[in-house]
Every structure is written in structure tokens, then in C-alpha cells.
Amino acid sequence: MKLAYLVHLNMDANTGVFKKIYQQIHTWIKLGHDAELFVITRKLSVAQAVNQLISGSHVFMYKTMIERLQTMNEAIRAILRFSPDATYFRRDMYYPPIAKLARALPLVLEINSDEGAELWQYNKVQWLYHILTRPLLDKNVSGMIFVTNELSCKGYYGRLNLPKETVANGIILSDFPQLPISPVSKPNLLFIGVPAFWHGIDKIVYLAQKFPEWTFHMIGISKTDIINPPSNMVLYGSLNYQDYLDIAIQCHVGIGTLALHRNGMNEASPLKVREYLAMGLPVIIGYKDTDFSGNEPFLLYLPNTENNVRDNLSAIEKFVYKWMDKRVERFQIKHLDYNEKERKRLDFIDKVRSGK
Numbered sequence: 001m002k003l004a005y006l007v008h009l010n011m012d013a014n015t016g017v018f019k020k021i022y023q024q025i026h027t028w029i030k031l032g033h034d035a036e037l038f039v040i041t042r043k044l045s046v047a048q049a050v051n052q053l054i055s056g057s058h059v060f061m062y063k064t065m066i067e068r069l070q071t072m073n074e075a076i077r078a079i080l081r082f083s084p085d086a087t088y089f090r091r092d093m094y095y096p097p098i099a100k101l102a103r104a105l106p107l108v109l110e111i112n113s114d115e116g117a118e119l120w121q122y123n124k125v126q127w128l129y130h131i132l133t134r135p136l137l138d139k140n141v142s143g144m145i146f147v148t149n150e151l152s153c154k155g156y157y158g159r160l161n162l163p164k165e166t167v168a169n170g171i172i173l174s175d176f177p178q179l180p181i182s183p184v185s186k187p188n189l190l191f192i193g194v195p196a197f198w199h200g201i202d203k204i205v206y207l208a209q210k211f212p213e214w215t216f217h218m219i220g221i222s223k224t225d226i227i228n229p230p231s232n233m234v235l236y237g238s239l240n241y242q243d244y245l246d247i248a249i250q251c252h253v254g255i256g257t258l259a260l261h262r263n264g265m266n267e268a269s270p271l272k273v274r275e276y277l278a279m280g281l282p283v284i285i286g287y288k289d290t291d292f293s294g295n296e297p298f299l300l301y302l303p304n305t306e307n308n309v310r311d312n313l314s315a316i317e318k319f320v321y322k323w324m325d326k327r328v329e330r331f332q333i334k335h336l337d338y339n340e341k342e343r344k345r346l347d348f349i350d351k352v353r354s355g356k
Contacts, residue, residue, distance in 0.1 A: 170341030200259030280327030
């Protein structure tokens with residue numbers, strides 16, 4: 001297939017979102033498809049990273065909201081000149097040019113979160129605009145791919161009568177070394193992420209206070225994100241993979257999202273959890289993971305509630321000490337590999353664009 005991948009991207013190149021897009025487009029090409037990436041951004045660092053890492057990409061930059069709409073128009077014209085069999089669009093705010101594109105070519109949307117709940121927390125004006133305008137695009141799309149089953153079935157999306165597929169987040173397992181057993185004698189825990197409210201950074205702070213003999217390594221979290229962090233919490237800010245690998249080697253357990261309830265969600269498939277598992281780290285999470293049954297010994301499932309950490313300190317302690325001298329085996333997580341995920345995604349795109 002000939003595919004255009006359209007995304008509005010303002011996140012740094014070392015974030016999970018950028019990594020996912022990078023891996024998707026490269027996997028599509030590796031699997032024999034003619035795929036090109038079309039990126040809209042206001043960040044020069046994103047433009048530079050895309051041009052450096054992804055050949056055949058198209059970057060459109062803007063500064064103001066008016067320029068943003070103009071830039072989207074430019075991107076749509078470039079896609080129409082490219083004339084793909086289908087366009088893949090990572091969900092964003094509604095722009096009239098996107099609806100025009102959806103009427104001209106098969107368009108498949110990728111839905112990664114309950115964006116209504118996120119925008120309600122972030123900006124009420126944007127929330128209202130999104131809720132009122134998203135049907136203008138969605139009535140023209142050919143299909144939707146969701147990152148969780150929950151998203152495809154609940155609320156607004158559950159009421160849509162169009163082709164749907166669920167493809168949870170994956171990674172290229174071979175990109176990550178299986179770490180040896182940590183040489184550190186006391187528990188070291190690793191968090192990788194951004195200070196978003198649904199990650200529950202405050203809960204990790206509470207956990208660090210309750211276990212002062214443990215060390216908590218916080219990658220992606222800086223001193224401006226936590227006021228008076230506990231002395232056993234190390235804040236690194238943003239680091240690339242090579243920089244945080246040396247830190248991960250010391251660690252025994254990874255920490256995933258602990259407050260997804262604040263985002264109105266119960267299910268997720270975060271990239272950072274897949275990275276932990278690929279490196280052999282067991283993980284503490286507070287939600288249902290799309291790719292797992294709930295009975296895996298290497299995942300500690302906490303209830304998706306506000307007090308999930310506070311009410312389960314003994315379970316957390318037992319889990320951490322249980323995994324002090326063990327790692328997750330690669331065969332236990334082979335279904336997370338990107339090749340398997342992207343074949344499923346591409347099969348769905350091919351199906352809906354051909355009307356099967």
C-alpha cells in the first residue's frame with residue numbers, strides 16, 4: 001500500500017509518542033509499504049529530529065493558531081499530491097482541511113486516549129470546541145484504530161457505527177537489552193514519563209516517603225515538577241535511551257501509570273511499561289493493560305482508585321522484594337513486538353480502504 005501518516009506533534013523526540021510514530025513508519029516501510037510521514041509542529045527540535053531520523057518526511061511549521069490552520073492546509077495539499085491509498089491520522093483537534101481530506105481519500109484515525117476527559121482537565125474552551133466539532137470529521141472517516149478495547153466501546157466512540165480495531169501499543173523488543181540482575185542490594189524503582197496528572201507522581205512521592213530505604217529514579221521529571229521531593233527520590237529530567245539505560249540496570253522494579261482514574265479511564269497500554277518489560281523489569285500499575293490477562297506474575301495490579309498506593313503498601317513491598325533477584329523473561333512478552341502489532345494495523349487499513 002501507499003500510505004500517508006499525518007500527525008500534529010509538539011512533543012520532544014525522546015518521548016514515547018515520538019518513539020511510537022518513528023517505529024510505526026519504519027516498520028511500515030520494512031514490511032514493504034510505501035509510507036511517508038507528514039508532521040505539523042511549532043517546535044524546531046521536533047522538525048530537526050524528524051528530518052534527521054525519518055527519511056522522506058514532510059515537516060510543516062507554524063507559530064500562531066492562524067498559521068497552524070494554514071500549515072494544515074499545506075500538509076493536506078502535499079498529501080493529495082502524494083496520492084496515497086489511505087491516510088493515517090493521529091487524532092487531533094478538528095480542522096476543516098482534514099474533513100476535506102477524509103472525503104477525498106480513505107482516512108483512518110488513531111485514538112490513543114479519552115481526549116474529551118483530557119481536554120476537560122486541560123482547557124475547557126478546547127474541550128467544548130472538540131466535543132462540538134469532532135463529529136464533522138468522524139462522519140467522513142473510513143475507520144478507527146483504538147489503543148484499548150475500553151476506548152472503542154465507551155461513550156461517544158461506542159456509539160459510532162463504523163469499522164473499528166484495537167491495536168495496543170507495542171515496541172521493537174530487539175531494541176532493548178535484557179538487563180542482568182541488579183547488583184544493588186536495596187530496592188531501586190524506576191519511573192519514566194512526564195508529570196501528567198494521570199501518572200500519579202504524587203502517589204510515587206508518597207511511596208518514597210513510606211519506604212525511605214528505597215531509591216526512586218524519576219526520568220522525565222525535573223525539580224520544577226515536584227516541590228521538596230523526598231531525599232530518596234532522584235529527579236533526572238528528560239533523558240534519552242542511552243542515558244537512562246545505566247540507571248535502569250540498577251533498578252529492580254518499574255512504576256507505570258497509577259492514576260488513570262483521573263483521566264476517566266480504566267485500560268491502557270503505555271509504551272514505558274513495555275520498555276520496562278523488554279528490559280526485564282516487573283512493573284507496578286494501576287489499570288488494566290490491554291495486552292495482558294491480569295494474572296501475570298510480573299505485573300502488580302493496583303485498583304484504579306485514588307488510594308490505591310496508600311491502601312496497598314504491603315502488597316507493593318512484597319512484590320518489590322519478590323523480584324529483587326529476578327527479571328521478566330523475553331518469551332513471556334513476545335506478543336508485544338512491533339512487527340506483530342503493525343501487521344494487524346496495516347491489515348485493518350487495507351481492509352477499510354478497499355471496502356472489504
